[in-house]
Amino acid sequence: MAASLWWDDGETSQHGVQENKKEDLLVFGYACKLFRDDERANAIDKGKLLIPWMGDEKLMIDRYDGRGHLFDLAHHDADNIRDKGQPTLTEEDEAVEKACDEERYLELHTDVREAEMYEGISNYFQR
Structure with a gap:
């Protein structure tokens, strides 16, 4: 829908509103080279690159997961938040x-x- 509105040459749209002429659109990207690594892809699919969160082997997370930086969740517990109330x-x-x-x-x-x-x-x- 948005692309069709952008390409519209100022004619009346389906809502009956006069559209402006084309606006500038900047699209850019970077070249990259992809390397096929089937062995690594299989390891990722099987979860072999995940690490246990806070030593709990039942809860595995990616090593880049932000939860890896949370060690004490008591501050974020709903009971503690309700008890504090508004100052x-x-x-x-x-x-x-x-x-x-x-x-x-x-x-x-x-x-x-x-x-x-x-x-x-x-x-x-x-x-």
Whole structure:
């Protein structure tokens, strides 16, 4: 679908919207040489290159798996997360958080560009 829209020459699309002319599209790659190694491929398929996670032979992971760096999972346990709860904020911190949320979500309910345009027009006429 996306490719067909890109190749469209500006004609009206199926949604009835006038499409822009073609945009620039950059595609690049690097040359590489692949070596066939059936012995290594069979070892990978059979799981011979996997390592036990935290010494547990039942749970095998790839040596590049990020879980290999996790040794203590207690910090990530759901029971510990629920017990900690949310830290209580002071009134000042709550006011700051409220102001940040207002700024963060402002454009969901306000057209900022339009408001700036009207503000600029009103400033122009107030001179």
